[in-house]
Amino acid sequence: MDRVYNFSAGPSCLPEEVLKECAAEMLNYNGTGQSVMEMSHRSAAYKPIITDAEAKVRKLMNVPDNYKILFLQGGGSTQFAMIPLNLGLKFKKAAYIRTGVWAKKAAAEAKKFITVDEIASSEDKGFSYIPRVEKVTGDYDYVYICFNNTIMGTHYEYIPDTGDIPLVADISSCILSEPLDVTKFGLLYAGAQKNLGPAGVTVVIIRDDLITETPLPGTPTMLTYKTHVDGESMYNTPPCYAIYVVGKVLGWIEKNGGAEGMGKRNHEKADYLYNYLDNSSFYHATAQKGSRSLMNVPFLTKYTGEEADAINKKFVKEAAAAGLANLGGHRLVGGMRASIYNAMTLEGVKKLVEFMEKFAKEN
Ligand SMILES: *Cc1c(COP(=O)(O)O)cnc(C)c1O
Numbered sequence: 001m002d003r004v005y006n007f008s009a010g011p012s013c014l015p016e017e018v019l020k021e022c023a024a025e026m027l028n029y030n031g032t033g034q035s036v037m038e039m040s041h042r043s044a045a046y047k048p049i050i051t052d053a054e055a056k057v058r059k060l061m062n063v064p065d066n067y068k069i070l071f072l073q074g075g076g077s078t079q080f081a082m083i084p085l086n087l088g089l090k091f092k093k094a095a096y097i098r099t100g101v102w103a104k105k106a107a108a109e110a111k112k113f114i115t116v117d118e119i120a121s122s123e124d125k126g127f128s129y130i131p132r133v134e135k136v137t138g139d140y141d142y143v144y145i146c147f148n149n150t151i152m153g154t155h156y157e158y159i160p161d162t163g164d165i166p167l168v169a170d171i172s173s174c175i176l177s178e179p180l181d182v183t184k185f186g187l188l189y190a191g192a193q194k195n196l197g198p199a200g201v202t203v204v205i206i207r208d209d210l211i212t213e214t215p216l217p218g219t220p221t222m223l224t225y226k227t228h229v230d231g232e233s234m235y236n237t238p239p240c241y242a243i244y245v246v247g248k249v250l251g252w253i254e255k256n257g258g259a260e261g262m263g264k265r266n267h268e269k270a271d272y273l274y275n276y277l278d279n280s281s282f283y284h285a286t287a288q289k290g291s292r293s294l295m296n297v298p299f300l301t302k303y304t305g306e307e308a309d310a311i312n313k314k315f316v317k318e319a320a321a322a323g324l325a326n327l328g329g330h331r332l333v334g335g336m337r338a339s340i341y342n343a344m345t346l347e348g349v350k351k352l353v354e355f356m357e358k359f360a361k362e363n
Helices: 016-024 047-060 075-087 101-110 225-230 240-255 258-278 305-321 346-362
Strands: 067-072 093-098 115-121 142-146 167-170 187-191 202-207 283-285 296-301 336-339
Touching: 016 240, 047 067, 047 240, 067 225, 075 101, 075 142, 075 167, 075 187, 075 202, 093 101, 101 115, 101 142, 101 167, 202 225, 240 258, 258 283, 258 296, 258 346, 296 305, 305 336, 305 346
Parallel strands: 093 115, 093 142, 142 167, 167 187
Antiparallel strands: 067 202, 187 202, 283 296, 296 336
């Protein structure tokens, strides 16, 4: 079988040239006679791989010197705990905005350690929009948002003003999808498997003043940011191979115009798809205008109830047979979802729309 157009929400498609480079270097990386998988993370051959990946994140995201960049394990989900454990120190209280599954999970985890105030929510309309939050004030150690809601397909088109309160954002499914002003945030993090590489590594960008030696009592060593800052992401064995692939993807982003280049490419793709959905009498996008993700596009057909279940299944099956893979919606929301991360091409999106037109005519 030829390679498919892969619309998976994560792990998701990677640039083909990156995969080819990894394949070419698999048995003998850079004349070492070893695979990157086989070498010591303390070796002279590996060291430049991680320092280069870090330098590329710093350059591509314009990360100022007063922020550290970490490569951690445990996925985005471990950050749900690390954030309150390390940041919830003075007031033992944080503000969370409820915009979907990942924001809810983060808040539920934080409640194990600190007080959580849910200051806004879009649950009233099935999380189909991003609530507008004016200036946040109060005795909060931080304000937490999920910047791109992978499952609901919504995205912040503004950055909430939190004044002196550090703003924390989960950017797992939108990192480097377009330019982002890092200085507006105290902490940013992203699991790599959506837009940056394979699963197994999480990029954390943390401002120096939020790195503490004394997190909440009982915090494990591995869940303390300071541990990984001091160890330069090598306190213990890092996810070496995943970091290597992330470095390659970052190189690919650099070659393709950096964050600006990605933004242009992603707007083109998303506009093409939303424009089709908005003008269709058969399909509709579920996320409201003004809150729509560039990366994850959930959509439904005109059918409802049991008829909808059958038509959705048929869509996903026939699309897969046509080489358009992984278009099923998240198990919690159903319908369809096209994840069109950085590595997805405009050509892939056009092929999808072509298929959607044909399917609409036949059904
Ligand atoms: C996938 C995802 C997560 C969870 O990431 P894991 O690495 O599976 O723990 C968290 N937040 C968002 C926005 C995601 O898309």
